[in-house]
Every structure is written in C-alpha cells, then in structure tokens.
Amino acid sequence: MKKSSGAKLPxxxxxxxxxxxxxxxxxxxxxxxxxxxxxSLTPPCVAVSLRKNTHTxxxxxxxxxFTINVPSEAHARExxxxxxxxxxxxxxxxxxxxxxxxxxxxDAPYVGEFPLNVECRxxxxxxxxxxxxxxxxxxxxxxxxxVIGVDRDASVLGTEGIPDIEKVKPILYVPxxxxxxxxxxxxGRAHSIGKTxxxxx
Amino acid sequence: MKKSSGAKLPxxxxxxxxxxxxxxxxxxxxxxxxxxxxxSLTPPCVAVSLRKNTHTxxxxxxxxxFTINVPSEAHARExxxxxxxxxxxxxxxxxxxxxxxxxxxxDAPYVGEFPLNVECRxxxxxxxxxxxxxxxxxxxxxxxxxVIGVDRDASVLGTEGIPDIEKVKPILYVPxxxxxxxxxxxxGRAHSIGKTxxxxx
Numbered sequence: 567m568k569k570s571s572g573a574k575l576p577x578x579x580x581x582x583x584x585x586x587x588x589x590x591x592x593x594x595x596x597x598x599x600x601x602x603x604x605x606s607l608t609p610p611c612v613a614v615s616l617r618k619n620t621h622t623x624x625x626x627x628x629x630x631x632f633t634i635n636v637p638s639e640a641h642a643r644e645x646x647x648x649x650x651x652x653x654x655x656x657x658x659x660x661x662x663x664x665x666x667x668x669x670x671x672x673d674a675p676y677v678g679e680f681p682l683n684v685e686c687r688x689x690x691x692x693x694x695x696x697x698x699x700x701x702x703x704x705x706x707x708x709x710x711x712x713v714i715g716v717d718r719d720a721s722v723l724g725t726e727g728i729p730d731i732e733k734v735k736p737i738l739y740v741p742x743x744x745x746x747x748x749x750x751x752x753x754g755r756a757h758s759i760g761k762t763x764x765x766x767x
Numbered sequence: 768m769k770k771s772s773g774a775k776l777p778x779x780x781x782x783x784x785x786x787x788x789x790x791x792x793x794x795x796x797x798x799x800x801x802x803x804x805x806x807s808l809t810p811p812c813v814a815v816s817l818r819k820n821t822h823t824x825x826x827x828x829x830x831x832x833f834t835i836n837v838p839s840e841a842h843a844r845e846x847x848x849x850x851x852x853x854x855x856x857x858x859x860x861x862x863x864x865x866x867x868x869x870x871x872x873x874d875a876p877y878v879g880e881f882p883l884n885v886e887c888r889x890x891x892x893x894x895x896x897x898x899x900x901x902x903x904x905x906x907x908x909x910x911x912x913x914v915i916g917v918d919r920d921a922s923v924l925g926t927e928g929i930p931d932i933e934k935v936k937p938i939l940y941v942p943x944x945x946x947x948x949x950x951x952x953x954x955g956r957a958h959s960i961g962k963t964x965x966x967x968x
Contacts, residue, residue, distance in 0.1 A: 567911070568909040568910065568911055568912070569910055569912050571915075571928060571929065572907060572908065574908060574929075575811045575908075576883065576930050577805055577835060577885055578883060578932050581779070581780050581804070600805065601806060602804045603804020603806075603814070604804075604816070605803070605816040605895055605898065605900050606816055606895040606896040606897070606898040606900075607776065607897065607898065610774060610776045613806065615806040634778060639954055642955060643960050643964060646960045646961030647961030651961075678769075694806055694807040694891065695808070696808065697806065697809075704776065704778070706771050706772070706773065706774055707771070707773065707774070707775060708769040708771055710768070710769055711769070711770050714770060727770075728772065729772065731780070731948060736780045738932075741805070743931075743932070744957040745955070745957060746955055747932060747950050747954060748950070748951030748952050749950060750948055750950050750951035751949050751951075752947070753938060753947040754844075754847075755945060755947075756850070757847065757850070759844050760848030760850065761851070763844060
C-alpha cells in the first residue's frame, strides 16, 4: 500500500558532486551539491542548482564556467567537508589537501585527486524558487587513467577510454535522511535486458 | 595522471527514472530517462530532459504534469523495456504488467509497483539543444509502506516516514557504457563525517 510522504524531496538517487570555480580574485574554490543532473545529450550538458547566497553562485556568473568533480568513496569525508563549510574565510583546497588544477578549456579549476572532472562552459541560467539552475555545456571530461577501461569487451562494445563506474566509485546522497551511499552491483546491460519482455516473452 | 575523455557524457552517477504521463486520449503512458535531477529545494522541484520527438514530450506539454517513478532493482528489466520501446503502437503498462494509478494531485498516472512515485506539476520549460527540460514542482511523493522507515534512530534523527534508500533500491545508469547498477553500502552521515577535517583534525 502506498503512503503519502508529502511535497518533499525523497527523489532517489541523487549524486554527490563538487562544483569548482575561481573566486573574484581568481583563487580556486569549491562547494558540494546534490541538486543536479544531465540535461542534454546533444550538446552534452549538465545542470546544477545553487542557492543565490552561495559564493559559488556569484563565481559562476562572473567566470561563466564551472567544473563538476566526481569524488570517489575514498573522498566522502572531503566531499562532506566541502559541503558544510563556506569559502568566505577558508581555503577549502588547503584545508582538505586537495589540489586545484587549471582546466584547459574553461575558466575554472578542477579537483586533481577526484577520478572524474567535467569542464563546463555556462550556457544558460534559470531561476527556480530560491535556487538558480546553471546549465553547463561539457567541453571536456578528464578522467584518472586508473579508472579508465570498462571491461574485457570494451573493444567490442565501443567503450574503450570511458571511465568504469566501478572504479570511479561515485557517491550518492539521500535527501532528507542525510546519508551517503556507494554504488552497488552491475544489474545488466541497458537497451538489452528489457528485450525479453513483451513480444519475445 | 588525467586523460581527456572528450566532450561526452561520463558524468556519474545518473538515475533511472520512469516518467509517467497521460497521452492525448487520456491513456497512461511511460518512458525511461536518466537525464534529470533535483533542481530546487524550496519549492522542491525535479527536472527531466526529453527529446522533442518523444511522445511523452507532447503529453507533458498538454497535461502540464508528470510523475517520476523510481524503479527498484527488481524492476530493472521493466525499466529497460520502457526505455527501448515507443508508446506509439504499444500499451507499455499492458506489456509489462505494471499498474497505472491516477495521481491525486496532478494529471498524470504513477506506476503502482514501483516503490517511490513523485507527482509533479509542470512549472517551467527550457530548450537545451535537442532536448526540452521540464521542471516539475513536487506536489506529493507516494512511497510503498514496506520501504518507509530509515533506521532505529528515525525518531531521533527526524527521518520517520521517509523512504529508506536501502529498501527502495533505486537503479543507476552509466551513460555511454550502457549498464545499470544498484546502490551500495552506507558511507556515513552527511553534514557530519567531514567535521573531522580542518580545525578539528
């Protein structure tokens, strides 16, 4: 039986992403968000929503660029710290020991230690309630070499050079409950496992 | 060492969500997408991006409503099927044996068997490349009773009545690679595990 949870946010799953920007003086800054997702395939775009009172909000508007940095499970503590602190009086890179790396294609730094870094050029800004949704066109994705290479069938499947999610080990956030989770087992191949339903069943 | 993957979409993790709508004749329809995410907290909103040539695109425009249905691992095959078939000549509910349930608050059906159903009222439409991004204000979340109740500390933590992600067992999609994954282990409490970094370390 179904029960109403009310007009709240238990929409699962949501990602844990660290947004990298340069501040007004050009110093690297970062913040953690779970409010975002892919919003276009052609061109490849990703959107993140930030409250207007965050520093990162102003920095994205100024530099028209940001990075999405995907922390690995091993960085859960750092990702949490980046989310609960403010860059106003704190150098979050120095405090965490993480390394800002200048993106080649956009005016934003990425997090060197995180396995996946997505360089985005701001292409659209939309106001939604207390948040501003920033849409970034993905200009490049930098991946740590050790997480690249999906499986033995990569050359057959055309997945050479693509990061393996089981090596990236991204983190999920559970809204309201406030916990982080890792990713689990492979459930099968998309555009394939459903073929046995319907006509072929 | 970092390696460029190019301007593509290995942004992890992305969700597997089934979007429920009524068609032009009022018959229930659904499609699967991984292009979406939370985009506002106040009011609670979620966005999904659909190509203009999908049937669901027109149905959302017509009814100004949609549901986000979160399949459980047990429904991975159905979710895949819903993603690879078109509602043009097919009743996907009949084919999968899933049950459309009329939402109380919005003009869209939800999937009875999926553990989490999010009822959304369309509040904004944004064009991005070949996709249209539909922003829905969450009017209610329906959860299967068996997935509600997070842990023994629910009354202390204020999480009574909230679905437990470890019971919901939502599915992740890996762009480009084309695999589905489950969720994994609890990595700790948000706004907490990072406190040991910095001043307190």
